[in-house]
Amino acid sequence: MAFALLPIFLCLLTLLPIFLVAQAQSSDNFTMGASHTASGINSAWLISPSGDFAFGFQHPVEDKDLFFLTIWYAKIPEKTVVWFSSRDNPAPRGSKVELTADRGLVLTAPNGSELWKTEP
Structure with missing residues (x-):
């Protein structure tokens, strides 16, 4: 089971720094402590320099009040x-993903409980 998750983890480790560096270089608004909240629409927080990938929240098809923190292909009609x-x-509606200096990228529920995080 853990072995099956290894390719996904490696993909995340490869792609996430690209988003963070690109956003930091292209916008004065991206700083440590920047955050993005899961709202009623699928929304990107960061876009890769090429525009090929996006990072943010998306709904599972079956529930519009739950969200997954995702990386998806942004240039094709079906956001794969x-x-x-x-x-x-x-993550329930109102959850927040935040970049922190001490804990890395952290996803928290509206009540403040931690749902997921990277290592700093």
């Missing part, structure tokens, strides 16, 4: 997901 966090624990 490449990676998403925690299949067994989707």
Whole structure:
């Protein structure tokens, strides 16, 4: 089981720094502590420099009040997901993903409980 998750984890480790560096270089608004909240629409927080990938929240098809933190292909009509966090624990509406200096990228529920995080 853990071995099956290895390719997904490696993909995330490869793609996420590209998003963070690209956003930091292209916008003065991206700083440590920047955050993005799961709202009623699928929304990107970061776009890769090429525009090929996006990172943010998307709904599972069956529930518009739950979200997955995802990386998806942004240039094709069907926003095909490449990676998403925690299949067994989707984020409820109002959840927030934040970049922190001490904990890395952290996804929290509206009540403040931690749903998922990277290592700093």
